[in-house]
Amino acid sequence: xxxxxxxxxxxxxxxxxxxxxxxxxxxxxxxxxxxxxxxxxxxxxxxxxxxxxxxxxxxxxxxxxxxxxxxxxxxxxxxxxxxxxxxxxxxxxxxxxxxxxxxxx
Amino acid sequence: xxxxxxxxxxxxxxxxxxxxxxxxxxxxxxxxxxxxxxxxxxxxxxxxxxxxxxxxxxxxxxxxxxxxxxxxxxxxxxxxxxxxxxxxxxxxxxxxxxxxxxxxxxxxxxxxxxxxxxxxxxxxxxxxxxxxxxxxxxxxxxxxxxxxxxxxxxxxxxxxxxxxxxxxxxxxxxxxxxxxxxxxxxxxxxxxxxxxxxxxxxxxxxxxxxxxxxxxxxxxxxxxxxxxxxxxxxxx
Numbered sequence: 001x002x003x004x005x006x007x008x009x010x011x012x013x014x015x016x017x018x019x020x021x022x023x024x025x026x027x028x029x030x031x032x033x034x035x036x037x038x039x040x041x042x043x044x045x046x047x048x049x050x051x052x053x054x055x056x057x058x059x060x061x062x063x064x065x066x067x068x069x070x071x072x073x074x075x076x077x078x079x080x081x082x083x084x085x086x087x088x089x090x091x092x093x094x095x096x097x098x099x100x101x102x103x104x105x
Numbered sequence: 106x107x108x109x110x111x112x113x114x115x116x117x118x119x120x121x122x123x124x125x126x127x128x129x130x131x132x133x134x135x136x137x138x139x140x141x142x143x144x145x146x147x148x149x150x151x152x153x154x155x156x157x158x159x160x161x162x163x164x165x166x167x168x169x170x171x172x173x174x175x176x177x178x179x180x181x182x183x184x185x186x187x188x189x190x191x192x193x194x195x196x197x198x199x200x201x202x203x204x205x206x207x208x209x210x211x212x213x214x215x216x217x218x219x220x221x222x223x224x225x226x227x228x229x230x231x232x233x234x235x236x237x238x239x240x241x242x243x244x245x246x247x248x249x250x251x252x253x254x255x256x257x258x259x260x261x262x263x264x265x266x267x268x269x270x271x272x273x274x275x276x277x278x279x280x281x282x283x284x285x286x287x288x289x290x291x292x293x294x295x296x297x298x299x300x301x302x303x304x305x306x307x308x309x310x311x312x313x314x315x316x317x318x319x320x321x322x323x324x325x326x327x328x329x330x331x332x333x334x335x336x337x338x339x340x341x
Contacts, residue, residue, distance in 0.1 A: 004139065004143055004164060005143075005146075006170065007160070007163075007164045007170065007173055008143065008146055008147050008150060008151075008160075009150075010170050010173050010174055010177070011147065011150075011151055011156065011157070011160045011173060011177050012147075012150035012151050014173075014174050014177040014178055014181070015151050015152075015153055015156055015177055015181050015184070016208065016209055018177075018178065018181050018182060018184045018185050018188075019181075019184045019185070019187075019188050019208040019209065019211045020188070020204075020205060020208035020209075021185070021188075022185050022186075022188040022189040022192055023188035023189075023191055023192050023195075023204055023207070023208045023211065024192075024201065024204040024205055024208060026189055026192040026193075027192065029193060030193060033329055033330070034325050034329065035325075036330060037321075037324060037325035037328070037329045037330045038318075038321045038322060038324070038325045039189075039190050039193055039321075040324075040330050041285075041286070041289045041320065041321040041324035041325065042186070042187075042190055042220075042317055042318070042321045043190065043216070043217050043220040043221050044221075044276050044279070044280070044286050044289055044290050044293075045289050045290065045292075045293040045316070045317035045318075045320040045321045045324070046187070046213065046216075046217060046293075046313065046314075046317040047217050047272045047275055047276045047290070048272075048276055048289075048290035048291075048293040048294045048297070048317075048320070049293040049294065049296070049297035049312075049313045049314075049316035049317045049320070050213060050269075050272060050313055051269045051272045051273060051276075051294075052293075052294040052297055052298060053297065053298050053301050053302075054269065055266065055269035055272075055273075058265040058266040058268075058269050059262045059263055059265055059266050060262045060265070061262065064262075064263070064266075065266060068263075068266040068269075068270065069266075069269075069273075071270075072266075072269070072270035072273045072274065073273055073277065075274070076270075076273040076274040076276075076277040076278065077277055077278075077281065079278045080274065081274075082115070082118045082271045082274045082275065083117050083118045083121075083271075084274075085118075085270045085271060085273065085274035086118040086121060086122065086267040086268070086270040086271040086274065087118075087121070087267060087270075088270070089266050089267060089269070089270030089273075090121075090263045090264050090266055090267045090270065091263070093262075093263040093266045094259060094260065094263035097259050097262070097263065098259065
């Protein structure tokens, strides 16, 4: 019991310190244009690398993941709000899971 | 208050995605021998996905505290880079206590939404943006741990794609307007796919950061951003 609490403490503290040190102690603005450019692109690159290829495994079933991805890409392309895109992707994936087995039967 | 609410609104999609992921984390924790409240305590204090899954696996395997520390360090080191980016993005009103508090909530998704804001990020916005996903994450863990079988599997699986749908909604509109961003996200996606299929021993978090760093360096080399506004003011 106490061992598990200690383990949770170790996990929490390690994770917190990694996040806290750069955010709290790097207060100066970085001047280098090259580094600034890297920092500017990182969020987009992180999101892209997080999404692809993981999005195709996100529903545990490829056809429904493809359905969700297509809907998300089209709605995102037309600049719809984040929450609309997110929920529509889920709804499309769910419909594909339910309907595809019936249609393909 | 307005900023806080705007942060909460931006956090809703993240929270929905977290709900499904933390739901499966809750199920996994109980299967690994933890109690419901231990699982919830992990989510409350860690607020991260891969690190928590690895941690629960190590706890179940009776690993040493040093192994646990090392695993968390390797899996979560990507947050150091993200919090460095956010340190540059933080408004002057982000004083020490705010920084100490808000660091706790820097996750991949919260980072992504905060760092893409046009203006410098203020503490109130950040707290709203952290609070709603934090509730989703803890609530999902509790639901999964306490009642893993209540929701039909198809619904939890379908919710799993919500988060990625949101990511696409964040990156595609700017990519439409900027060829540089389009090039950077394409390079990141290609490297990520290559690492995923050809270097499959590499952990997901590490592969993601490697792909993102390589694509960002590519962007910095071929599409350097204009000199910053401060420099322009200084010249004027």
